[in-house]
Amino acid sequence: MRQPLDVVIVGAGVVGAACAYYASRSGLSVAVVDRGSVAGGTTGAGEGNLLVSDKLPGPELELALLSASLWRELSEELSSDIEYEIKGGLVVAASEESLTTLSTTAATQRGAGVEAYHVTSDRLRDAEPHLAPHLAGGCHYPQDAQVQPALAAAELLREAGRSGARLCPGEEVVGILRHRDGAVRGVRTARSELRAPVVVNAAGTWGGDLAAMAGVDLPVLPRRGFVLVTEPLPRLIRHKVYAAEYVSDVSSGSAALQTSPVVEGTPSGPVLIGASRERVGFDRTLSVPAIARLAAQAAALFPVLADVRVMRAYHGFRPYLPDHLPAIGPDPRVPGLFHACGHEGAGIGLAPATGLLIADAIAGRQPVLDPGPFAPDRFDTTCHVT
Amino acid sequence: MPHSTDERRPRDADCAGLAVVGAGPAGLAAAVTAADHGLDVVLLDSAVTPGGQYYRSPPGGLGATRPGALHHGWPVFAELSARLAAHRDSGAIRHLPNHQVWTVERAGDGDWILHAVTGAEGDQRSAVRARRLLLATGAHERQLPFPGWTLPGVVSAAGAQAMLKSGLVLPGRRIVVAGSGPLLQAVALSLTRAGASVPALIEASGYGAYARAPQVLAANPGKMAEGVRHGAALTGAGVRMLTRRAVTDVHGDDRVEAVTVSRVDRRWRPVPGTGREIACDALAVGHGLAPQLELAVAAGCGTRACADGTHAVTLDQQLRTTVPGVWAAGEAGGIGGVELALCEGELAALSVIREMRGGVQRAAARRAVALLRSRRRLRAFSTLMGAVHRPGAGWSEWLTGDTEVCRCEEVTAGRIRTACEEFGAGDTRTVKLLTRAGMGWCQGRTCGFAVRELADAHGSGRGAGEEPDGPDRRPLACPVRLSTLADLAEPA
Numbered sequence: 001m002r003q004p005l006d007v008v009i010v011g012a013g014v015v016g017a018a019c020a021y022y023a024s025r026s027g028l029s030v031a032v033v034d035r036g037s038v039a040g041g042t043t044g045a046g047e048g049n050l051l052v053s054d055k056l057p058g059p060e061l062e063l064a065l066l067s068a069s070l071w072r073e074l075s076e077e078l079s080s081d082i083e084y085e086i087k088g089g090l091v092v093a094a095s096e097e098s099l100t101t102l103s104t105t106a107a108t109q110r111g112a113g114v115e116a117y118h119v120t121s122d123r124l125r126d127a128e129p130h131l132a133p134h135l136a137g138g139c140h141y142p143q144d145a146q147v148q149p150a151l152a153a154a155e156l157l158r159e160a161g162r163s164g165a166r167l168c169p170g171e172e173v174v175g176i177l178r179h180r181d182g183a184v185r186g187v188r189t190a191r192s193e194l195r196a197p198v199v200v201n202a203a204g205t206w207g208g209d210l211a212a213m214a215g216v217d218l219p220v221l222p223r224r225g226f227v228l229v230t231e232p233l234p235r236l237i238r239h240k241v242y243a244a245e246y247v248s249d250v251s252s253g254s255a256a257l258q259t260s261p262v263v264e265g266t267p268s269g270p271v272l273i274g275a276s277r278e279r280v281g282f283d284r285t286l287s288v289p290a291i292a293r294l295a296a297q298a299a300a301l302f303p304v305l306a307d308v309r310v311m312r313a314y315h316g317f318r319p320y321l322p323d324h325l326p327a328i329g330p331d332p333r334v335p336g337l338f339h340a341c342g343h344e345g346a347g348i349g350l351a352p353a354t355g356l357l358i359a360d361a362i363a364g365r366q367p368v369l370d371p372g373p374f375a376p377d378r379f380d381t382t383c384h385v386t
Numbered sequence: 387m388p389h390s391t392d393e394r395r396p397r398d399a400d401c402a403g404l405a406v407v408g409a410g411p412a413g414l415a416a417a418v419t420a421a422d423h424g425l426d427v428v429l430l431d432s433a434v435t436p437g438g439q440y441y442r443s444p445p446g447g448l449g450a451t452r453p454g455a456l457h458h459g460w461p462v463f464a465e466l467s468a469r470l471a472a473h474r475d476s477g478a479i480r481h482l483p484n485h486q487v488w489t490v491e492r493a494g495d496g497d498w499i500l501h502a503v504t505g506a507e508g509d510q511r512s513a514v515r516a517r518r519l520l521l522a523t524g525a526h527e528r529q530l531p532f533p534g535w536t537l538p539g540v541v542s543a544a545g546a547q548a549m550l551k552s553g554l555v556l557p558g559r560r561i562v563v564a565g566s567g568p569l570l571q572a573v574a575l576s577l578t579r580a581g582a583s584v585p586a587l588i589e590a591s592g593y594g595a596y597a598r599a600p601q602v603l604a605a606n607p608g609k610m611a612e613g614v615r616h617g618a619a620l621t622g623a624g625v626r627m628l629t630r631r632a633v634t635d636v637h638g639d640d641r642v643e644a645v646t647v648s649r650v651d652r653r654w655r656p657v658p659g660t661g662r663e664i665a666c667d668a669l670a671v672g673h674g675l676a677p678q679l680e681l682a683v684a685a686g687c688g689t690r691a692c693a694d695g696t697h698a699v700t701l702d703q704q705l706r707t708t709v710p711g712v713w714a715a716g717e718a719g720g721i722g723g724v725e726l727a728l729c730e731g732e733l734a735a736l737s738v739i740r741e742m743r744g745g746v747q748r749a750a751a752r753r754a755v756a757l758l759r760s761r762r763r764l765r766a767f768s769t770l771m772g773a774v775h776r777p778g779a780g781w782s783e784w785l786t787g788d789t790e791v792c793r794c795e796e797v798t799a800g801r802i803r804t805a806c807e808e809f810g811a812g813d814t815r816t817v818k819l820l821t822r823a824g825m826g827w828c829q830g831r832t833c834g835f836a837v838r839e840l841a842d843a844h845g846s847g848r849g850a851g852e853e854p855d856g857p858d859r860r861p862l863a864c865p866v867r868l869s870t871l872a873d874l875a876e877p878a
Contacts, residue, residue, distance in 0.1 A: 012810070036813070036816075037810060037811050037812050037813055037815075037816035038809060038810045038811065038816055038820075039816065039819055039820075040813075040815065040816060044815065044816070044819045150816070150819035150820055151819075151820060154805075154809035154810070154811075154820055155809075157809070157810065158808055158809060167810050169810050169812055170812060228868075228871075229825075230868070231827075231865065232826075268795075268822060268825075270825075273868075284859075285684070285686060286489055286491075286684060286861040286862075288489065288491050288499075288501065288874060289874075289875070289876065291871055292871050292872065292873075292874035292875040292876075293875045293876075294871075295868045295869075295871035295872040295874075295875065296871075296872035296875035298868065298872075299868050299869060299872045305868050306867070306868055306869040306872070307509075307867060307868070307869060308867065308868050309865040309866065309867055309868070310862060310865060310866050310867070310868055310871060311827075311829065311862070311865050312825075312829060312860065312861065312862055313861045313862050314859075314861065315861075
C-alpha cells in the first residue's frame, strides 16, 4: 500500500518539477502527472534563460532575483550536469536613442538589486568580438545565466523522486475530484484516480484548461515563438546577446508578430537565435516571415553568422497572462487548488522561486516574498464585486 | 469539357498550375502525365539529373556505356526522360534540377510557395509559386544500429547501390550484405555483377512469412517471379542466403575484417551461442526504406502508421492528401517500390486534372481505372512486404550499452536507456531533448527509427505532451544559410 498523497502536481515541465522538488523536500508526499513525458511542452522548447536583465523593477524582478540565487544553489545540489552557466547578458543598442532608454532602465534595475554595467561603443567588441560595428553601446548584466531546460526539469524530478515523489508520465488529467463542499480531493486521469487534498496546476500554456476543469477561469493564452538552431560552431558568442528593443517586445500586449534578436552560443556548439512573439493560438506551421526576420536581425547583430547554416527551427507556446505575471499560489475560489503557471517566456528562470512559494504555501509557512501580485484570481472580475 | 475558372486564369510565368517535388519515378510520371494533359508544370528536384534514387545514373564521362545494366525497367525511364525532354523544350514543364525545397508555404490566396536552395554551394535561393502541389519526395534508407556499425567499411545497402549506380565504385571486394527487405537481394546482385564477392546475404526475417497471404501473392505473380529469379541468380553467383539471422558484431581495428552473424528468433532477439564469424572487408546493411515526409508535414498533411513501422502520408483513392490542393505519390505515401511509384505518379496527375476540370476524357478515365486496380494490388503487396520485414521488437537486444545509436551526436544506447529509465523519457522528442540524439547533421534521419523504438519500449509510444506521436517534425527539410533566410525578410 502506497503512502497517501499530500499533493498532486499536474505538469512535468520545469515549473511542476520545481514544485515537486521543493514540496517533496519539505516532507510532503507528491505525485507528478503529465499527459506526455518530462519537459514535453514549453519547457522543451525553451532556451533555458535565467534572466534578470529583461525585467523592470517590480514583483517579477523580485521573483527572478530569488530564482537566480536558487538556481545557483541547485546547480551545486543536483547530482548531474544541467549545463548551468552564469554567462551574463549583453544588451546592445543600435541608436543613441535606444541607448538612452537602456541606460535609464539599467539605472532603475540597479536600484532593485540588479548588477548592470554600461558598456561603451568602443568596448562592446571586447565583450563580444563578432558583434557588428557601429552599435551605440550596451549594458552588461553579469547575473544572467542559462541551464539546459529539459535536463534541469528531468534532474529536479529525479531528485524529487529520491525524496519519494512519484512521476506518472503519459497520464492525462481528465477531471478534478471535488468534495461536496467544493474542496479538491485529487485528480482523475484516463487510467486512474490520484487522491490528495492539494492539486497544483503546473500545466503551463494548458493551465487555463486545467483551471476550467475545476470550474474557475484563468486566462492563459499561447504566445508562439520560434527558435533557429545553427550548425555546431566553435564558441563565437560568449554572452546571451540581445537588442534593447527586446524588453519592450516582452512586455507588449500586442497579438501581432514581434521579433527582436536574441543570440547565444551553447556548450554543444549550435547558436540559438530567437525571439519572436505572436498570438496565433496553437498554430504549429512554420512561419516564413517570422524566421526570416529572426535571421535578418541576427545577421545584422553578428555578420559572422550570415554564411552559417541553420539546421532546424522549432516553436514553442509561451503561457501568456494579460499582465505578463504568472499565477502562483492558492486559488481562493477552490480550496486545495494551487496554481503555478502563466510564466510566459520566463518559466525556466522563475521556476525555483515558484516551486518554493508553492511548497511554503502548502505547508502554511511564511512566504519568502509577497505573493500578492501573483494571485491567481486577479483576473476574475466576478470575485471583486464590492 | 467544362473548365474551371481557375484554369482560365492566364498562364503566368510566376505561378504554375502544378508543382511536382521530386523527379524520381513517381514525380517524373506525374509531371509528364500532367503536361500531356495540358497543365503547366514546374518540376523541382534536388538532384542534377532526373531519376531519383532509383534511376540514378553516373554523370556523363565516367565511361559507363550501359547504365541500364544496373537497373530494372530502364526502358521505362528512358521513355519518361524523353517525354520530359520534349515537354521541357515546348515549355510545358519547367524543370528545376539542383533545387532542394526546404519548406512549402501556403499564401493568402491559396497558392503554394515552394522555397528552395540552389546553386553549386546551395547558397542561392529560389521561390516558386504554384496552384497545386504534388509531393513525390521519395524515401531514405532505414538503419538499425548494432555493435561495430560505425567502423569504416560498414556502408548502407542503398548507399552501396547508389555508389555503384553513380560512380561504379565498390565498397570492398568481399562484401556481406545484411539487414532486412527485398532491396538486399537487388544490392547483392548488383555487387556480384560489378565484380565483388558476396559470401552471404543475411536476412533477419524469414521469406516464408510471405506465404501467410497467398491471395496477395497470387495477385502479384510478377513479384513472386522476381523473387525466384533473384534467388536463383544469387545462388548462381555463390551467395549464401541466410534467413532469421543478423549481424550482431563487427570486427576489425581500422576497418571491417569480419562480422559475427547470429541466429535471431521471431522477435529478432539474438539467440545466445549461435554467433559465427564471416570474413569480409565490407558490410552493406539496410533495413528497408522510410518515407521522406518533411514537406508533407510542413504542408499540414495527415500521416498514418504503416505495417513496416514507418509513417507515411495519408492518401485517398485519388492520391489526395488531407490538405486540399496537395497530392502525393510514390514512397511518400508508403514504401512500395518503383512499379507502384510509376503507377501512382500517373494516377495522381490524372486526379489533379480531374479535380481541375471536373472530369477527364474517356481514354484517361479508362486508364485511371486500370491504374487504380494496379495500385490496389501493388499496395496490398507492399503492406505484406512491410509487415514481413518490420524489425522485430527484440532487435534492441543486440545493442550493448556503448553502441552508438545517434552517430552525429555520439549518443550511446546506454544514455538513451538512462534517459528512459531514470528520467522518465518515453518518446523520441524527450529522448532527443535529454540526450541530443537526432540533433546533429542528419537531424535524426538515420537514428530516428531506432530512437523511437527504444523510447517506445519504455513509454509505449505516448506523445510528448504537446506533440502527438506522429512522424518527426523537421520544419526545415534541409539546412539553409542564415543569409538565405534573411533575404526573405520583408523590410520592417
